[in-house]
Amino acid sequence: MTSRPEATRIRKPPGERRAEIVRTAAGIALAEGLERITLRRIADELGVRPGLIGHYFPAADDLVSEAFTHAATDERESLLPPDEHELPPVERLARFLVRLTDGEYRDLSRLWLNARHLSRFKPGLRSAVTTQESATRTALADLLEEGHRAGDFTTDDALGVALHLLVTIDGLGAYANDDTQLDHPALDDMAITTAERLLDLPEGTLRMRATSPEPTERPIRGRRGARKQPLG
Template sequence: MTSRPQPKRTRKLPGERRSEIVEAAAGLALGEGLEMITLRRVADELAVRPGLISHYFPVADHLVSEAFTYATTKERESLLPPQERDRAPVDRLAHFLVELADGDHLDLSRLWLNARHLSRFKEPLRQAVRAAETVTRTALVALIDEGVRAGDFTTGDALKAALHILIAVDGLGAYVNDDSAPQGPDIRDVAIETAETRLGLAPGTLRAHARPEPRPAGPAAAR
């Protein structure tokens, strides 16, 4: 009886392996919480030895902070897509806020809430949270400034307007784990209405601009 030859394992490049570890940790963070990120648990997810994880991340707290950064960077890129900078500022802001209100972002809202709590005790995570907040705030201020120049928005202080909007977004996220919190369009639209008030937009403007353009009828629609 001859033994079946075992398939050769392909050794991954260090950068590829590191990215794989961070992505697996981010998946754990989104699904179960940042507390579940341990070197052994990530090793189990990837079916490798824990020693491989510790080779790249000797300190688990550093993996926790990188997993948070990875997940929130993906979130920001989906809400403020870099490839859509040619769209009107009002359209991009509408996408950002309406997606947060209506889209499938509950796991990410839980992650932010989780990270802000744990960052009290974990310095690398505290730095990661601050960095992510700064990048998002800077991007939103730039978007508002662009909208003012284009005539989409009216405000004398883009930073103040951005802070009001983001505080409203964070306030909505604070209810993510509370099933008894008030539901319905009133609470979901707090950040949208805040933006419209701070930026001189008529009520309903952002939801109107977030609606997808109708597809043409006929054979062309299938392309």
């Protein structure tokens, strides 16, 4: 009688395992909230022992901060994809704002509400939130300044317009947890119409440019795939 050889357990390289842990935690944060991130929960999701998660993240709060950073960065890149950099600035801005009018980004709005609340009590998360706010603000202000130089729209204060738009988007996002909120077209287009007013663009320009059938056009996509039509 021959004995069956023991199954060989494959160890993942430390960098790969750490990235897997952060990705898993970020998915839980988006779907259920940052409070749901625990070492045991991540271990259960990955089918490993909690001690392995603790080896990479001795403090659960560190994993919470990295999970938020990963999710926020991933979502920002889906709103302002690097591979669209060659498109005209007005078209990139249009796509950014129109993507945000789609309820597919409600999880992101909920995550930001969640993170800002918890950051009052978690210094590491507060630092992560501040860093991500700065990155998004800078990316949008740079886009607006580029569009001004290209003659796509008019602004003497790109940072000021970026702040105005982000505060509007955050205001809309404050309703992300309310599934019974008032359903009115003004809410869907508030950030878009605000941008058109501040940048001296004709009404309807941004929605038109977000879906214009040009050779450079790419399907509007987010982390869940193609959009049906071009929240915060």
